[in-house]
Amino acid sequence: MTDLTLSRRDFLKISGAAAGAVMLGQFLPPPVAEAARLAGQIDADGDGYIPTLCEMCVWRCGVRAKVAKGKVVKLEGNADQPHSQGRLCARGQSGLMTTYDPDRVLYPLVRVGQRGEGKFRRASWDEALDIVAKNMLDIKEKYGPEAMIFSSTHNLSQVQFENLLNGYGSPNYGTQRSLCFNAMVLAFSLTYGVEEPARNYDNVEYILLVGRNLTEAISTSETAALMDALARGAKLVYLDPRYTKTAAKATEWIPIRPGADAAFLLAMIQVIVTEQIGDCDFVKKYIVGCEDLPKAMEEYTPEWAETKTGVPADTIRRIAREFAAARRFALAHPGWRTSNFINSFQTERAIATLNAVVGNVFEPNGCLIAASPEAAGVPLGKPPQPAYPRISALRLDGVPWKYPLVPLKLGVFQELRDSILGGQPYQAHGWFISRQNPVQSLPDRNRTLEALGKLDFIVDVDVILNDTAWFADVVLPEASYLERYDPLSVVDRKIFIRQPVIEPQGEAKSALWIYKQLGERLGLGDYFQYEDEEDYLRQQLAPFGLSLEELKVKGYLDPDIKRNNDEITFNTPTGKIEVYSETLAKAGFSPWPTWEEPPAPEPGAFYLLTGKVGQHTQMSTQNNQYLHKYQDEPRIWMNAQSAEKLGLKDWDLVEVTSEVGSVKLALQVTQAIRPDSVFMTPGFGKLSKGLTTAYGIGASDSVLHVTYTDPVSGGQALSQTCVTVKKA
């Protein structure tokens, strides 16, 4: 090729040529179809259903993929799988368009223009992997392995991703967790010894959701369980500055002041322990600090909370009494994306405490289960591997030397980005990114782009040219979740499989294959001791003597591992629920759930709230044509009263400005938000022109977000940014 630069049109030409090549290849039976036919899942015409797992979000619903003549034509929820129970949400239903996205990256790409120009050339896998390995080895040799950052999040192949980074010897592991649930995970780990307690809606009578917008931030089975509970007559009290679709379903919507949730919850605890209306037996037996709790909560009266939250004291008192009366059938939901304010960790500690004082943490009837929902209990096998090399370098994200309590696997992602810019405690030189989009997810996009500019080498693994891939030096095309195997998934003590339902398109490959190929080139082959994806899965099943063939046909296997019904114990230093935490005290933080005043907007400015819509997952699905078809135009919400004051009308183009950036988008004038707040949904305002469906739509909240980090949990305070709005 003389001109190495590929335009979008050239991509299409190549796709066409490759489609021809695939057709020729089909004289040999394609392996996925052949296997499905042998397993009896598809007939001679290639039509049938194959069970697998969704990956349109992290909930991993069971899927039955309908295939016809080598194409996936429809996805159904798998009734055998607890997370779907036969249903899929809008994103799950749209999965086939992620696979058949006309913008899919189907061949390895190597950058030929400037970073961010979007000029790439097609490369062979060998060449692309050689380039990646050479750059990674050069960085290791010149600056040490710590100069290479690795980031990826919450997927089934994560275990092999971790092998790559740990084997390579870098301590710098970026996950998106500090942009999401650090506050929740750390608070519940410290209080109950469990990262994310399961919720049980079977008998729930009283549900308190603190900003957990379950009907738009959908986890299919849990959202369905909530709707069932409401239909049964359970009461839902919903705290949110915005009237979301969950508010529309709530018995009572409390438009609480942003950042004041902890005050509301502390006052509820105060009422319950002062009036002694909780589950006193439970409190005495299982809670550390139960004697001193009334004293510690003394100042948090409903009258005090009214001044912080804007919610009348009587309302708080009534809700506290109602919640306590429901006892173990009350549920204060732990939340999910709890990175809102730097006091969000205290909000989470208060939620943990509120559940404890009504004694709902009992199995099987209580509404909060102090066991991880993906509870191990099923010890899957693993390929053998040597110990990791010893790592002595400090982590760039400040864990634990700056953030002593943040678990290593959570990390502080925004700090990692800032240390690339600051070059302290040492300079990073390379970034390996897999299935992640930090350009859109991290606060302050300009800083993130500046940080990317300081790196010598960036490699990205993805299915499309998302905004981060757009700035990469090498893009490695991953097979979509309908085209590949991933390591096995355990839910409710059953083993589920994600397996290919169609052949990978183009030259896309599974992460298991990509990481192994790269590992071998980096001299880390011993960490990837599997022949291929199926061999990996067989090694996982080996301890149970279960067959992969049977798993592939059924979609799941039950290794028949018994639950143990022992006395309740909590995995904390004392073995009890630590409402009073000595661990926190020793680290120099308040041992009790406590109030920390969040900042408020200057006169004329607004809190910038962000959150999900039911049709998209974070920053990854905006280019999906089905979701695009049924999404609302992403506009910024403003209360009608505030809009009137500013002389703004519905659909006006407005300029939104924070201290770090400015965007333009259309205005949505509504009653459904507090007058002191505006709201945007993330994931729009794409930079990548490789996303032809999503490009040019809406604006990115990451341009506006200011970086604020909670010193306890490391969580980014995503609602703490204030903005001004004017007509553009």
Place this chain on the structure above:
Amino acid sequence: MAQKKRYGFVIDVSRCIDCRACLVACSAENKVGMKYTRIWVRDLGVKGEYPNLEQTFVPYNCMHCENPPCTQVCVSGATYKDGDTGLVLVDQEACIGCGFCVDACPYNARYLDRERGVVDKCTGCIQRLQVGQQPACVTTCVGKARLFGDFNDPGSEVSVALKNARTIQRLDYELPDGAHTEPNVYFINGEVMDPQVQPHEPAYSLAETSWKSLLIPAVLAGIGASFLGQATFFTKQLVEGEKEFEE
């Protein structure tokens, strides 16, 4: 003896969360074009003044009427009420794309697919029904707001849901000739009295005397039933030509 079926939907308005899984499921199942949709979720809007608000979402599709006005105006016989299921269907091979039925529906539940030159609408996923499956929208409904079944079977899910409903609304509509549409979609457990979902006067009815209602049957009759295929083609040209002229 098997009783005649009367398939239809019960929509539990209290359970709809406007997630739109049903919309995507329908589009994928029925290969609906990216510009079109066969079914809807109507957001009745945020009502009231902050902070005393209400909002209702109403899943919506063809009412599969007992007495459908669309079938009456269909000049090619493509739109019909299926005798076995009671579903209102379009034989797209026979449809000439004239769009009279679209204008005749008081519920706005049909559309003209201009790319294909045919009218399209909810079919109750009859292809799924034939293999014992529920419609795609019902199967995937996260809030369990959409139910489907045979109203003539007292044990069916829809009959039971009607029996247990707190409120029932049927958006019945009196046609200009005095007959009622008698829709087979019932909205339960929520108020859907809203202009957005109220039936409206058909924009086209048999009673209208335009050149279309006279000419097309005349053309069809003239060519004769044995050449219906050709006639369909011819009439399609005629109507599409006329539409282009209008645009």
